[in-house]
Amino acid sequence: MKARTRRRPPPSSHDDVTLPLVALVGRPNVGKSSLFNRLVGGRPALVEDMPGVTRDRRYGVVDWGPARFRVVDTGGLDPSAEGILKAMRRQTLLAVDEAAVIVFVLDALEGVTSVDADVAKVLRRSGKTVLLAANKVDSSNREAAAAEIFTLGFPDVYLISASHGRGVNDLCDAIVETLGDQVGRVESGPRDDEDLEDEEGEEDDEEAPTPVRLAFVGKPNVGKSSLVNRLLGAERVLVHDAPGTTRDPIDTPFKFGDREFVLVDTAGLRRRKSIDTLTEHVAAKMARDQLERCDVAALVIDAREGATAEDARLASLIEASGRAAMLVLNKKDLVSRAEIDKRLETTREQLAFMAYAPVVLTSASTGAGVTSIPSTAARLYKEASRRVSTGQLNKIFEEIVAGHPPPAGPAGRHVRLFYATQTNVRPPTFVISTNQPTDIGESYLRFLKAQFRKAYGFEGTPIRILLRARRKKQIRTTKNAER
Numbered sequence: 001m002k003a004r005t006r007r008r009p010p011p012s013s014h015d016d017v018t019l020p021l022v023a024l025v026g027r028p029n030v031g032k033s034s035l036f037n038r039l040v041g042g043r044p045a046l047v048e049d050m051p052g053v054t055r056d057r058r059y060g061v062v063d064w065g066p067a068r069f070r071v072v073d074t075g076g077l078d079p080s081a082e083g084i085l086k087a088m089r090r091q092t093l094l095a096v097d098e099a100a101v102i103v104f105v106l107d108a109l110e111g112v113t114s115v116d117a118d119v120a121k122v123l124r125r126s127g128k129t130v131l132l133a134a135n136k137v138d139s140s141n142r143e144a145a146a147a148e149i150f151t152l153g154f155p156d157v158y159l160i161s162a163s164h165g166r167g168v169n170d171l172c173d174a175i176v177e178t179l180g181d182q183v184g185r186v187e188s189g190p191r192d193d194e195d196l197e198d199e200e201g202e203e204d205d206e207e208a209p210t211p212v213r214l215a216f217v218g219k220p221n222v223g224k225s226s227l228v229n230r231l232l233g234a235e236r237v238l239v240h241d242a243p244g245t246t247r248d249p250i251d252t253p254f255k256f257g258d259r260e261f262v263l264v265d266t267a268g269l270r271r272r273k274s275i276d277t278l279t280e281h282v283a284a285k286m287a288r289d290q291l292e293r294c295d296v297a298a299l300v301i302d303a304r305e306g307a308t309a310e311d312a313r314l315a316s317l318i319e320a321s322g323r324a325a326m327l328v329l330n331k332k333d334l335v336s337r338a339e340i341d342k343r344l345e346t347t348r349e350q351l352a353f354m355a356y357a358p359v360v361l362t363s364a365s366t367g368a369g370v371t372s373i374p375s376t377a378a379r380l381y382k383e384a385s386r387r388v389s390t391g392q393l394n395k396i397f398e399e400i401v402a403g404h405p406p407p408a409g410p411a412g413r414h415v416r417l418f419y420a421t422q423t424n425v426r427p428p429t430f431v432i433s434t435n436q437p438t439d440i441g442e443s444y445l446r447f448l449k450a451q452f453r454k455a456y457g458f459e460g461t462p463i464r465i466l467l468r469a470r471r472k473k474q475i476r477t478t479k480n481a482e483r
Contacts, residue, residue, distance in 0.1 A: 020182040023099035027115040030107040031135040034162035036073035068184035108134040108146035211260035218300035223330040226364035256374035291321040296377040303329040306346030322427040324380040324461040333363040380460035409439025429464040437467035
């Protein structure tokens with residue numbers, strides 16, 4: 001039987017999180033992330049031949065025939081580790097606690113190490129069902145190398161190759177059989193390419209059926225993971241005082257009031273010339289990709305510094321992505337009341353081009369202001385989804401142009417603006433018909449955006465204005481044939 005991997009919406013608190021969980025556990029660099037990618041399809045987890053790349057718990061959904069279950073990729077488990085590896089161990093043990101079945105992954109080529117033996121003791125004490133997966137058995141010639149794996153004493157051992165898929169089918173069959181009645185069932189529904197169109201005339205698109213994707217972006221060590229954990233009320237993502245702790249973007253379903261979210265914790269972004277490893281390059285690329293996938297971006301800034309030039313660079317990436325945005329000044333508990341106003345002023349000056357973005361003051365350590373993040377995100381998503389009817393828009397547009405017409409172009413050419421229409425949302429996009437699109441400067445476009453905000457709000461979202469040349473009517477003339 002072959003796994004059916006499909007593009008699925010992010011898990012919601014009413015659907016995928018109720019499925020039984022299978023935890024992939026083992027020491028660092030044995031291929032857990034490769035197996036995770038094989039099970040859920042695609043390459044959603046960062047993989048590199050270096051221990052410690054995966055540091056957080058990362059969840060996915062596996063459809064295996066009619067059965068469905070969740071799987072979690074964990075960081076390496078080393079019972080004797082210290083420092084950041086100790087924090088990774090804590091994350092892994094949390095995954096073990098919530099799992100129904102554990103897949104203990106080992107490197108068959110290296111055999112059983114002392115760390116593997118220690119991990120085996122930890123897993124036996126958990127009382128959970130353990131399926132042992134001897135990885136990197138790419139061919140029958142390598143099966144003999146896996147003989148030592150059987151000495152650990154686990155009755156269920158599967159020889160697999162996560163990179164090639166060898167033996168993974170048998171492992172999945174065993175998982176489903178072990179879960180029994182706990183597994184979910186794949187239900188028939190509309191095809192993935194069938195979208196329900198909104199009825200014409202609705203003003204806003206905020207009632208979208210999918211959760212709002214809220215991405216936390218920022219420099220390393222500004223508190224992105226701590227804010228996510230504070231919102232969730234649990235240590236969902238790894239927090240450590242070493243910068244660069246988060247590598248993979250971590251998606252977590254979250255409900256605040258009546259609104260569902262997917263919180264995305266991303267790797268800290270630094271200037272390209274400061275990135276010195278392949279892992280950092282890939283992690284940074286994945287973090288930037290999240291801007292294209294999210295609905296709202298929260299730019300997290302250290303309140304002790306206020307916005308810096310590096311924060312301005314990140315803000316420009318958000319602005320260019322067209323996503324709604326807020327500025328989160330975190331660690332306000334470490335800044336005196338007298339200094340906080342200065343930090344706010346510094347931030348506004350440095351990020352003047354994002355004056356539309358609201359500022360939220362938070363402290364992840366105390367929880368102050370943290371709940372303002374999802375409530376603000378819901379409001380900004382609604383603003384970014386606002387749609388204005390063409391009739392209403394042009395009534396305001398005529399008043400704007402009459403009160404402040406565009407300046408003449410080069411050589412004194414008269415510029416006329418005929419009408420405006422909104423063509424898209426998230427971000428709100430307007431097309432303006434004009435006789436001289438190249439003669440309208442950026443300063444006048446900024447003026448129009450400010451007037452649209454004054455009339456309709458659009459808080460927290462960039463506005464796009466496209467200029468379209470009005471075609472001149474061609475008058476056809478015919479000669480009188482009788483002449």
